[in-house]
Amino acid sequence: MTTSLPRPATPPHPQRITLADFHDAARDVLPAPAYDYLQGGAADERTVRWNAEAYERLALLPPVLTGTTDVDTRCTLYGTELPAPVLLAPTASHGLFHPDAEAATVRGAAAGGALTTVSTFSTLTLEEIGAAATGPWWFQLYVQRDRALTEDLVRRARAAGATACVVTVDTPVTGLRERDLRNGFALPSHRMPANLAGHGAEPGRNAADPAHRGIHDPRIDPAVGWSDLEWLRSISGLPVLAKGIVRPDDARRAAEFGIGVWMSNHGGRNLDTAIAPLVTLPAVAEAVAGRVPVLIDGGIRRGTDVVKALALGADAVAIGRPYVWSLAAGGAEGVTAALSALHREIELALALLGAPDLAALTPDLVRPPW
Numbered sequence: 001m002t003t004s005l006p007r008p009a010t011p012p013h014p015q016r017i018t019l020a021d022f023h024d025a026a027r028d029v030l031p032a033p034a035y036d037y038l039q040g041g042a043a044d045e046r047t048v049r050w051n052a053e054a055y056e057r058l059a060l061l062p063p064v065l066t067g068t069t070d071v072d073t074r075c076t077l078y079g080t081e082l083p084a085p086v087l088l089a090p091t092a093s094h095g096l097f098h099p100d101a102e103a104a105t106v107r108g109a110a111a112g113g114a115l116t117t118v119s120t121f122s123t124l125t126l127e128e129i130g131a132a133a134t135g136p137w138w139f140q141l142y143v144q145r146d147r148a149l150t151e152d153l154v155r156r157a158r159a160a161g162a163t164a165c166v167v168t169v170d171t172p173v174t175g176l177r178e179r180d181l182r183n184g185f186a187l188p189s190h191r192m193p194a195n196l197a198g199h200g201a202e203p204g205r206n207a208a209d210p211a212h213r214g215i216h217d218p219r220i221d222p223a224v225g226w227s228d229l230e231w232l233r234s235i236s237g238l239p240v241l242a243k244g245i246v247r248p249d250d251a252r253r254a255a256e257f258g259i260g261v262w263m264s265n266h267g268g269r270n271l272d273t274a275i276a277p278l279v280t281l282p283a284v285a286e287a288v289a290g291r292v293p294v295l296i297d298g299g300i301r302r303g304t305d306v307v308k309a310l311a312l313g314a315d316a317v318a319i320g321r322p323y324v325w326s327l328a329a330g331g332a333e334g335v336t337a338a339l340s341a342l343h344r345e346i347e348l349a350l351a352l353l354g355a356p357d358l359a360a361l362t363p364d365l366v367r368p369p370w
């Protein structure tokens, strides 16, 4: 079945016309520990910087006199048509950033034409999020040591309306989030992940506790393997994607299993100095050879970043921190406005590249600038 979303209608806030503007607005309203949890990465945050620099270091080579008059930014993933190739990456605990939490995110995303990926560690329950959703959404799964709980989470997500299951494979343990350690960051007791209530949640776990390293949850199974992905596909009845792949050999293996490839280094929050996914994207796209979708996240802040990723072989991109900035700054309307701004930038980039649609974004359009 093909579903579609309307094109985004809400104009951006006059003073907030770029994703960076939403960052500034969020920094002004968020308590410092919540801002640091959102913004931070692992250790020296080199990978956080590399993710952005990977896009900055690629230059575009625009052809001229192409005769392109209209641009079409539509993209279809697993039967769902989106007006632009942009998803919201899963981010935990939206209640830290806005009182309406994930309900605002899914509403804002649908109005802005993006598909939301809902974290296992959402503040609201999957059922509450499903009821609030006015557009398509996927479920991000952290495989739990308790496989019955894992199965139940997937079943609940599907019943609530999720149309794919994104299994995060890059977090056997959480990275060394030094900002959180310095802040003694812990989730407030009224913002515990609701989906896991009654399954050993320990409110108030403190980031300074070396046994737990930040908000890492000991219920996450560090021993997830390829056979678990096959098992999930068999029990979920949903398309399954693996999130956190950066290596072509892993991507090839996922494609052989029919598992979608979501390239990511977790926004630089796990293994510092892990490579920026954009660097290995061409090799990953070659290894996958169109068998499954290839998505990418990490450091995407501009429409030109989106077109670079697509030119190098991604089918779509995902943003993490930027939409949380917009959620913090303006709730559902903020999310819609940020997505509209990004969509406009994508349209403009296509027009200036003479690319009538996403298929026209080819590797010859990008080059290291030196």
Ligand SMILES: Cc1cc2nc3c(=O)[nH]c(=O)nc-3n(C[C@H](O)[C@H](O)[C@H](O)COP(=O)(O)O)c2cc1C
Residues within 6 Å of the ligand: 037, 038, 039, 051, 089, 090, 091, 092, 119, 120, 121, 140, 168, 243, 264, 265, 266, 267, 268, 269, 297, 298, 299, 300, 318, 319, 320, 321, 322
């Ligand atoms: C505050 C925050 C919470 C996150 N929570 C999750 C999560 O629950 N599950 C997951 O797979 N990834 C999580 N991520 C990683 C994102 O899905 C994504 O990979 C990353 O943010 C992309 O980089 P960007 O923020 O530079 O766009 C989180 C990221 C942030 C910033």
Ligand SMILES: CC(C)CC(=O)C(=O)O
Residues within 6 Å of the ligand: 092, 121, 171, 174, 215, 216, 217, 266, 269
């Ligand atoms: C509970 C955490 C592991 C959520 C997460 O993935 C993150 O903060 O990056």
